[in-house]
Amino acid sequence: MSQYASWRVGAVAPLIVYPKNLGEFINVIKEAKERKIKFYLSGNGSNCLFVKLSETIIISTKKLNRIKFLGEGRIVVESGASLNLVLNTSLKKGFVGFEFSTGIPGTIGGALITNAGANGGTISESLESVFFLKNNKEIEVQKNALTFGYRHSSIRRKDIVTKAKFKLTVGDTDESRRNIKKYIKHRNGTQPVKYPSAGSVFMNMDNAKAGKIIEDLGLKGLSIGGAKVSELHANYIINTGNAKIEDIKGLIEEIQEIAKTKEGILLSTEVKIINE
Numbered sequence: 254m255s256q257y258a259s260w261r262v263g264a265v266a267p268l269i270v271y272p273k274n275l276g277e278f279i280n281v282i283k284e285a286k287e288r289k290i291k292f293y294l295s296g297n298g299s300n301c302l303f304v305k306l307s308e309t310i311i312i313s314t315k316k317l318n319r320i321k322f323l324g325e326g327r328i329v330v331e332s333g334a335s336l337n338l339v340l341n342t343s344l345k346k347g348f349v350g351f352e353f354s355t356g357i358p359g360t361i362g363g364a365l366i367t368n369a370g371a372n373g374g375t376i377s378e379s380l381e382s383v384f385f386l387k388n389n390k391e392i393e394v395q396k397n398a399l400t401f402g403y404r405h406s407s408i409r410r411k412d413i414v415t416k417a418k419f420k421l422t423v424g425d426t427d428e429s430r431r432n433i434k435k436y437i438k439h440r441n442g443t444q445p446v447k448y449p450s451a452g453s454v455f456m457n458m459d460n461a462k463a464g465k466i467i468e469d470l471g472l473k474g475l476s477i478g479g480a481k482v483s484e485l486h487a488n489y490i491i492n493t494g495n496a497k498i499e500d501i502k503g504l505i506e507e508i509q510e511i512a513k514t515k516e517g518i519l520l521s522t523e524v525k526i527i528n529e
């Protein structure tokens with residue numbers, strides 16, 4: 254998974270399957286279930302540390318990236334479409350409402366799991382419904398039957414997202430593009446975009462940002478092997494070039510231990526740690 258995940262580090266998977274369309278995706282999942290093969294769904298791998306996968310195959314949604322415009326700003330997007338593709342395609346058609354996603358390197362499926370957000374918005378805001386795979390068939394669930402909060406949604410690990418429907422609005426796309434430039438500039442100045450990472454590692458607390466907690470503990474620059482707490486943004490652990498899985502995992506655990514013993518703070522991870 255070092256070739257796949259944004260951290261450029263990861264366990265060896267027995268197999269990575271890239272279904273080319275939704276029909277293939279549904280068949281692959283059906284077959285894996287029938288043959289009792291453990292599988293893990295992966296979008297862009299930008300929120301995951303793959304520690305161990307000896308018996309688990311990866312089913313990638315990367316090729317499920319079709320976007321259908323239904324009229325009146327409604328779009329149905331397959332779960333593997335990148336947020337960036339959705340943003341650019343909708344702007345070209347004159348619709349605004351997806352600018353929040355600027356700079357988040359994820360797919361629709363991955364973003365729905367954590368209610369990904371940035372730049373003052375989240376994916377759930379323009380969401381109308383999510384399509385799930387249940388008993389080898391797609392079912393559509395309206396947004397009001399789901400819950401979304403800060404880096405949280407009621408979509409569980411066993412739920413399989415096939416598509417999602419959004420309602421965008423006709424708007425000033427020139428203004429959107431200007432805002433996008435501002436968001437990118439801000440991100441480039443405040444986050445270590447040149448190094449492989451998985452974005453923010455820890456969840457913010459109700460009353461404090463995880464990055465501020467880590468910075469106040471004096472942990473900026475702390476490193477294990479090739480994994481390092483970013484000097485620019487303390488909630489990022491960067492791969493400085495040759496980090497191993499254990500380096501990143503070890504650094505996450507060390508930060509948690511220091512926060513607990515020095516401040517009594519329990520930092521939980523936003524990134525998913527896949528250890529079978």
Ligand SMILES: Cc1cc2nc3c(=O)[nH]c(=O)nc-3n(C[C@H](O)[C@H](O)[C@H](O)COP(=O)(O)OP(=O)(O)OC[C@H]3O[C@@H](n4cnc5c(N)ncnc54)[C@H](O)[C@@H]3O)c2cc1C
Nearest residue numbers: 296297298299300332359360362363364369370371414452
């Ligand atoms: C440089 C950088 C900056 C980032 N900035 C932000 C930010 O500003 N805001 C933010 O919220 N996040 C940010 N992230 C984190 C990450 O990009 C988001 O969480 C993103 O939405 C994850 O999408 P993904 O496709 O990469 O998911 P993956 O990492 O592939 O998967 C994440 C989870 O979703 C599950 N999943 C994926 N697809 C499906 C599906 N179809 N059905 C069911 N489950 C599925 C996976 O099994 C896994 O549990 C950043 C990451 C990086 C590397």
